[in-house]
Amino acid sequence: MIDAHTNAVLFETELLDSHRQQRTARVTLPLRSDEDVVGLRKQVRERAVAIALSLVDQTKLVTAASELARNTIKYGGGGEVHLDALSDGIRKGIGLIFVDGGPGIPDLDSALRDGFTTGGGLGLGLGGSKRLVDEFAIDSRMDEGTAVMVVKWKR
Numbered sequence: 001m002i003d004a005h006t007n008a009v010l011f012e013t014e015l016l017d018s019h020r021q022q023r024t025a026r027v028t029l030p031l032r033s034d035e036d037v038v039g040l041r042k043q044v045r046e047r048a049v050a051i052a053l054s055l056v057d058q059t060k061l062v063t064a065a066s067e068l069a070r071n072t073i074k075y076g077g078g079g080e081v082h083l084d085a086l087s088d089g090i091r092k093g094i095g096l097i098f099v100d101g102g103p104g105i106p107d108l109d110s111a112l113r114d115g116f117t118t119g120g121g122l123g124l125g126l127g128g129s130k131r132l133v134d135e136f137a138i139d140s141r142m143d144e145g146t147a148v149m150v151v152k153w154k155r
């Protein structure tokens with residue numbers, strides 16, 4: 001996949017096809033700068049309000065989105081995020097898929113552990129994000145990149 005915004009080569013991953021049957025719309029945004037993170041937070045908040053997520057769930061999803069977007073920029077060298085509107089016929093949901101073309105994550109178990117960081121951070125981003133959402137998946141390959149998918153469903 002070529003990043004439409006920068007021509008960078010991004011990770012080819014099956015995660016991009018997850019929830020294909022439930023997806024009603026997809027919008028893709030670049031993740032390069034702090035401003036991109038601010039814009040993503042706003043988009044996610046608006047979408048969360050639109051499907052009537054509780055205030056707590058809105059904040060959980062925005063927080064996870066922030067953490068994952070910052071990882072995409074800091075460790076992945078930038079990339080993009082797909083914002084998916086989901087509906088399974090009963091519930092609505094929001095899916096976010098972060099994709100970069102960076103070095104990949106050598107050991108996923110370590111990376112998910114609280115306190116693990118290679119960048120002098122708190123090491124709470126990945127594990128914390130996983131706890132804040134209903135569905136969480138990572139695909140990563142050395143020298144190709146990383147993709148992280150999260151979903152929050154309206155209860």
Ligand SMILES: Nc1ncnc2c1ncn2[C@@H]1O[C@H](COP(=O)(O)OP(=O)(O)O)[C@@H](O)[C@H]1O
Binds near residue numbers: 072117122127146
């Ligand atoms: N997109 C990514 N590409 C490569 N490595 C990543 C990516 N996201 C996370 N990591 C690795 O996982 C570690 C843990 O991430 P995280 O839990 O967000 O903690 P922190 O950002 O504080 O380091 C990072 O330090 C980094 O080594």
Ligand SMILES: [Mg+2]
Binds near residue numbers: 067
């Ligand atoms: Mg982080």
